[in-house]
Amino acid sequence: MKDFAVETAGLTKEYHIYDHPLERLKELFLKRARHKVFRALGPIDIAVRRGEALGILGENGAGKSTFLKLAAGVIEPSEGRITVSGKVSSILELGTGFNPEFTGRENVLLNAALLGLSPKHINKRIGMIEKFTDIGEFFDMPVKTYSTGMYLRLAFSLAVHVDAEIVLIDEVLAVGDGAYEKKCIDKIWDLRRNGITLLYCSHSLYTVANFCDRAMWLKEGRVQAFGDTKEVISIYEDYLREKERVESTEMPPLSNSVMRKVAEVKDIRLFADGQPVETSVQYLSNIEVILDFEVFEDTDVYVGFAVDRNDGLCYYADSMHKQGLEPFHGPGRERLTLSFKNLPILGGAYKIVIFLLDETGICIYDRKESIIFKVDTKEKEWGVCYLHHEWKR
Amino acid sequence: MKELFVNIYRGRYILENMVVKDIKAKYAASLLGPFWLVATPLYQILLYTFLFSTILKVRFEDNSGTSSFVVYLLAGLIPWLFFAEATSRGISTFIENAHIIKKVKFPMEVCVASVIVSSAVTFCIYMIFYLAMLIFMGLLKFHTFPLFIIPFVIQVLMILGLSFGMGSIAVFFRDITQATGMILNLIFFVTPIVYPSSAIPERFRWFFSINPFYSIVEMYRNVLVRGEAPDAFSLIYPSVFALVIFVAGYYVFNKTKEAFKDIL
Numbered sequence: 001m002k003d004f005a006v007e008t009a010g011l012t013k014e015y016h017i018y019d020h021p022l023e024r025l026k027e028l029f030l031k032r033a034r035h036k037v038f039r040a041l042g043p044i045d046i047a048v049r050r051g052e053a054l055g056i057l058g059e060n061g062a063g064k065s066t067f068l069k070l071a072a073g074v075i076e077p078s079e080g081r082i083t084v085s086g087k088v089s090s091i092l093e094l095g096t097g098f099n100p101e102f103t104g105r106e107n108v109l110l111n112a113a114l115l116g117l118s119p120k121h122i123n124k125r126i127g128m129i130e131k132f133t134d135i136g137e138f139f140d141m142p143v144k145t146y147s148t149g150m151y152l153r154l155a156f157s158l159a160v161h162v163d164a165e166i167v168l169i170d171e172v173l174a175v176g177d178g179a180y181e182k183k184c185i186d187k188i189w190d191l192r193r194n195g196i197t198l199l200y201c202s203h204s205l206y207t208v209a210n211f212c213d214r215a216m217w218l219k220e221g222r223v224q225a226f227g228d229t230k231e232v233i234s235i236y237e238d239y240l241r242e243k244e245r246v247e248s249t250e251m252p253p254l255s256n257s258v259m260r261k262v263a264e265v266k267d268i269r270l271f272a273d274g275q276p277v278e279t280s281v282q283y284l285s286n287i288e289v290i291l292d293f294e295v296f297e298d299t300d301v302y303v304g305f306a307v308d309r310n311d312g313l314c315y316y317a318d319s320m321h322k323q324g325l326e327p328f329h330g331p332g333r334e335r336l337t338l339s340f341k342n343l344p345i346l347g348g349a350y351k352i353v354i355f356l357l358d359e360t361g362i363c364i365y366d367r368k369e370s371i372i373f374k375v376d377t378k379e380k381e382w383g384v385c386y387l388h389h390e391w392k393r
Numbered sequence: 394m395k396e397l398f399v400n401i402y403r404g405r406y407i408l409e410n411m412v413v414k415d416i417k418a419k420y421a422a423s424l425l426g427p428f429w430l431v432a433t434p435l436y437q438i439l440l441y442t443f444l445f446s447t448i449l450k451v452r453f454e455d456n457s458g459t460s461s462f463v464v465y466l467l468a469g470l471i472p473w474l475f476f477a478e479a480t481s482r483g484i485s486t487f488i489e490n491a492h493i494i495k496k497v498k499f500p501m502e503v504c505v506a507s508v509i510v511s512s513a514v515t516f517c518i519y520m521i522f523y524l525a526m527l528i529f530m531g532l533l534k535f536h537t538f539p540l541f542i543i544p545f546v547i548q549v550l551m552i553l554g555l556s557f558g559m560g561s562i563a564v565f566f567r568d569i570t571q572a573t574g575m576i577l578n579l580i581f582f583v584t585p586i587v588y589p590s591s592a593i594p595e596r597f598r599w600f601f602s603i604n605p606f607y608s609i610v611e612m613y614r615n616v617l618v619r620g621e622a623p624d625a626f627s628l629i630y631p632s633v634f635a636l637v638i639f640v641a642g643y644y645v646f647n648k649t650k651e652a653f654k655d656i657l
Contacts, residue, residue: 015655021564021565024652024656025565025566029648072498073498074495074496074497074498075654075655076651092496097492097494097496097497099492099493100492106414109410110407113407114407114499116406
């Protein structure tokens with residue numbers, strides 16, 4: 001048996017766009033090209049190990065469904081190849097090949113036959129499928145009378161009861177009700193314990209994080225990140241935040257260009273456990289911020305800081321006023337060290353913003369941002385920062 | 394050809410499922426069930442017999458009356474009904490199975506095969522009734538009647554070719570399915586089914602002799618009621634014709650099938 005359940009090499013899917021279906025027909029027989037090319041996916045080179053669960057992330061239209069369809073063999077790659085070793089069952093784009101006119105039972109029988117199960121084999125399974133679907137007499141009613149939830153239940157129970165070695169799931173669990181969702185999740189865990197390979201495509205990063213060993217982030221048909229689920233999710237989340245960045249509500253610094261400058265931040269340096277920070281820091285490391293600034297006037301200057309995430313969300317902000325500290329008095333060059341013991345921030349991209357303020361805290365003399373740094377977490381914890389907690393029973 | 398059989402074998406469970414469901418839908422799901430199985434052809438027999446035999450006084454052989462008209466009519470009408478049903482359904486089979494073609498990988502040949510098998514079941518039922526009737530009337534030619542399998546195979550080959558070829562084109566160009574009914578109706582009337590070939594005026598004979606359905610219908614009549622084995626020309630011409638249609642149709646299908654999923 002091969003080590004890899006799914007392997008791709010230069011896998012690419014391009015769609016040809018035609019003005020009219022007839023143009024397409026002509027092209028198949030005549031030489032002249034009559035299309036515009038749209039690349040939906042690729043090139044992609046990945047390998048999914050047997051028994052592994054791969055989460056596929058990405059925005060709408062990123063190529064997730066195209067990838068699953070290629071894996072299911074429903075569409076053929078335009079270039080490159082995808083090798084899938086094992087029997088595949090799939091829930092693609094809300095439902096398998098269900099005929100709305102047929103009853104649930106008839107659709108199960110048809111689709112089981114499509115998956116290559118013999119009638120004898122499927123007759124043994126149909127009881128289990130009916131029980132798992134749990135929609136009562138609707139099982140023997142035409143599928144067109146189903147609610148979306150019932151439709152999904154049927155599709156899901158079918159896909160997980162046909163002894164597939166590779167199961168492809170495209171964004172479905174979210175539509176069922178809570179209790180049923182739990183049942184589906186339990187079933188997937190069951191299958192995973194029995195060693196099936198799972199390709200799971202979802203917008204719910206939380207489920208992906210829990211189900212999947214590795215994840216792949218697709219953007220405009222290309223692999224943007226591939227690897228450990230937690231890392232990929234963290235990179236993807238950073239991207240999403242960056243994209244949806246809320247315009248900062250901070251007050252802009254008072255325009256000092258016309259006035260004389262009162263104070264200026266010269267330099268911000270970051271150290272994590274004594275080492276200069278380049279791009280990332282470890283979760284819970286000790287962070288030191290060394291700040292150089294200059295006060296030009298004979299006046300009091302207070303220092304403030306904020307820890308911001310890359311989408312502009314402020315995690316924490318404080319200033320010398322609030323701590324009752326004495327201000328710096330100019331003119332002169334000053335140095336200040338700000339230290340965080342065991343910085344409790346979970347994965348993401350952050351920056352530290354330094355403010356030089358007047359005695360009211362409202363007037364900002366100067367504002368400067370540190371480099372953006374990432375926090376690496378491989379922990380199973382979920383959320384934005386560590387909260388101190390204890391368990392008792 | 395081998396590829397076709399291999400693919401149909403691979404999809405045998407799907408084929409079985411489709412055929413069973415189709416037959417159920419046809420006869421079990423409707424209110425009067427098997428009544429329609431008898432009523433539909435009976436209506437046509439009565440209509441054509443009344444129109445052509447009683448009113449227009451069409452006679453197949455010189456000695457005959459109305460009962461003989463029915464015997465000859467059925468020898469052509471039963472194979473025709475099979476051909477017309479299988480072809481018209483075969484041409485829209487890919488469109489009708491769009492929901493599975495788009496979502497599941499399976500040998501699409503079974504879509505065509507299921508339509509033919511399902512129509513052939515009806516054909517067999519009619520044929521059994523017809524043969525029983527001939528035996529009862531003492532008209533069945535026992536030494537030649539099993540040869541009706543020859544024109545039947547030629548018909549199947551033709552239906553396969555038309556379903557694959559026209560059916561594939563219909564995916565891109567739905568109008569084909571609209572035109573099918575009209576074309577089939579035309580073929581029905583230019584083939585001597587409701588009238589004898591002797592009624593064809595001399596100056597149109599050449600046209601009828603190039604109509605392959607003419608040879609097929611005559612072959613059925615020869616082996617069933619006239620007791621004549623098919624001669625070389627009437628055998629070779631429609632066979633070659635059917636084979637060409639089949640090869641061309643299957644070629645078109647193989648050339649276009651990858652695009653079905655994107656279009657449907």
